[in-house]
Structure formats: C-alpha cells, structure tokens
Amino acid sequence: MVSPTVKDGENLSHRDLEKIAQRFIKEMDLKNHQAIGFVHKDKEHTHIHIYAENSISLKGEVYKDSFIGKRSQIAADNVAKKLGLTRVKEVQQQKLQELKWQRLAIRHINNKVLESRPKSLDDYIQKMNARNVKVIPSINKSNQLQGFRFEYQGANLKGSEVHRSMTGSKLIAEISQNNSYTKLKEVPKTLKLVNTTVQLSTNMASKIAKDLAKQVIKRGLDAGMGMGLLNNNYYEKTR
Numbered sequence: 001m002v003s004p005t006v007k008d009g010e011n012l013s014h015r016d017l018e019k020i021a022q023r024f025i026k027e028m029d030l031k032n033h034q035a036i037g038f039v040h041k042d043k044e045h046t047h048i049h050i051y052a053e054n055s056i057s058l059k060g061e062v063y064k065d066s067f068i069g070k071r072s073q074i075a076a077d078n079v080a081k082k083l084g085l086t087r088v089k090e091v092q093q094q095k096l097q098e099l100k101w102q103r104l105a106i107r108h109i110n111n112k113v114l115e116s117r118p119k120s121l122d123d124y125i126q127k128m129n130a131r132n133v134k135v136i137p138s139i140n141k142s143n144q145l146q147g148f149r150f151e152y153q154g155a156n157l158k159g160s161e162v163h164r165s166m167t168g169s170k171l172i173a174e175i176s177q178n179n180s181y182t183k184l185k186e187v188p189k190t191l192k193l194v195n196t197t198v199q200l201s202t203n204m205a206s207k208i209a210k211d212l213a214k215q216v217i218k219r220g221l222d223a224g225m226g227m228g229l230l231n232n233n234y235y236e237k238t239r
Contacts, residue, residue: 002048002076005086009046014039020079021048027075032057092161102155107163109133109152117178121193124175137193138168144201145191169207177212 002024004012012020021037034053039046055063073088080087096103109131118124125135134151138158147168148159159166172191189205190197200208 002050002079004046004080005091006045008085009041012046016083017046017048020083020085021050023079023082024048024050024075027078028071030063032059032061033063034058096161099155099157102153103157103162106133106150106152106155106157107166110162110166114174118175119178121172121175121191124171125194137198139198140201142201143199145193145198145204146201147204167207169204170211173208173211 002020004020017039018037025031025035030052033055035050036053037048037050039048041047052063055065057063077087077089079085109128110133113124113127113131116127118127128135128150132152136149136151136156138146138149140146145168148166148171150157150159150162150166159168159171164170190199
C-alpha cells in the first residue's frame with residue numbers, strides 16, 4: 001500500500017496517482033512483473049493498493065522478496081522525494097516534536113521505575129501503570145513480541161519514539177538482569193507476560209543478545225573503575 005499524507009492526497013489527480021504507482025513499481029524493481037493498482041479513499045485518505053500478480057518476471061526471473069517491508073518504506077520515501085510529496089519521516093518528526101513533553105515525562109517515569117529494579121516485565125508494567133503510564137505489548141499474529149507502546153496524557157508512542165533506550169530489546173535486557181538469582185545468561189525463546197506466554201522473534205532475540213552483551217561489558221568496566229577508585233583512595237590515605 002502506498003499512502004500519501006491526507007493533505008497531499010486531497011490535491012492529487014488521477015494522473016498523479018498513476019505516476020506514484022509507476023514510480024513505486026520501478027523503485028521496487030517490479031517493472032518486469034505483472035502488477036495492478038487500485039485507488040481507495042477511506043475517510044478521505046487517498047491511498048493506492050498495488051498487487052504484484054506473480055513472483056516470476058516476464059523474463060523468467062524469480063523476484064527476491066527478502067526485507068520487503070523495509071525496502072517498501074525506502075521505495076515510498078524515494079518516490080515522495082522525487083515527486084515533491086511530504087515524506088513520512090517529516091510527518092513523524094513533526095509528531096514527535098508536538099509530543100515532546102509527553103515523551104520527556106514517559107522517559108522520566110521509565111527511568112524512575114527502572115531505578116526500583118523491577119524483577120519482571122509484569123512488575124515493570126504494573127509500576128509504570130501506577131504512575132499513569134500504560135504499557136501496551138506489541139504482539140503480532142504469530143504471538144511474537146515485537147516491542148512496547150506507551151500511553152500517557154493522550155500520547156500513544158512506540159518505545160523507540162519515546163527514546164532509543166526504551167526499545168523492547170533494551171528494556172527486556174535490563175529488567176532480566178535485576179534478579180541476582182536468575183540473571184539471564186542466554187536469550188529465551190519465550191517470555192511470561194501478563195499471564196500469557198509470548199514468543200520472541202528472531203530479530204528481537206538477536207537485539208536482546210546484543211544489548212545483554214553491551215550491559216555485561218559496561219558493568220565489567222564500571223566494576224573495574226570502582227576498584228580503581230577504591231585503590232586510589234586507599235593509596236591517598238596511606239601515603
């Protein structure tokens with residue numbers, strides 16, 4: 001689906017929409033595949049649905065669809081730039097700027113809750129809720145945890161939109177290390193969350209593993225610095 005902003009959509013002619021569809025097909029390297037587009041107007045939001053009919057091109061080549069979601073975003077952004085349309089990134093930045101104080105408040109509350117060293121995700125969610133921040137797990141149709149959204153004072157934001165330190169992988173990695181008896185040594189395939197068991201996607205598990213490794217290194221460095229300070233203090237007192 002290719003979706004111009006509401007404002008841009010109001011001023012686009014049929015010819016403009018056709019040009020957007022053709023540019024998108026070219027950006028996605030689908031020009032040698034059979035494709036058809038339909039224009040929809042839901043609640044005055046004009047958008048285009050593009051269907052590629054087959055994965056084999058007219059030249060007999062197999063279409064590579066790896067990372068197709070991310071590639072679609074990049075293609076749509078390139079089309080917007082070339083045609084002088086409003087880019088999604090611009091809309092997102094404007095939205096984040098308008099919600100700046102809510103983002104700062106959510107992050108402040110998050111930091112305070114993490115300082116209390118919650119023992120589990122459920123504990124973290126309850127403590128955030130007690131401070132009027134609703135934490136909403138993002139779970140896809142395959143029952144895989146993809147991250148968290150945060151609701152506060154009319155704002156509903158992804159963790160990464162609040163701050164880069166509040167992605168799902170970073171929160172899980174940090175919270176999992178709080179219980180000294182059950183420190184996470186390897187990334188589990190499933191997690192207990194609000195009385196249910198959810199799976200971790202390969203991407204999420206990989207990110208958690210990286211964040212865990214960074215934390216181990218950081219804590220090791222901090223411990224080393226602490227010992228260095230203690231040794232220096234002892235040396236100064238005994239000179």
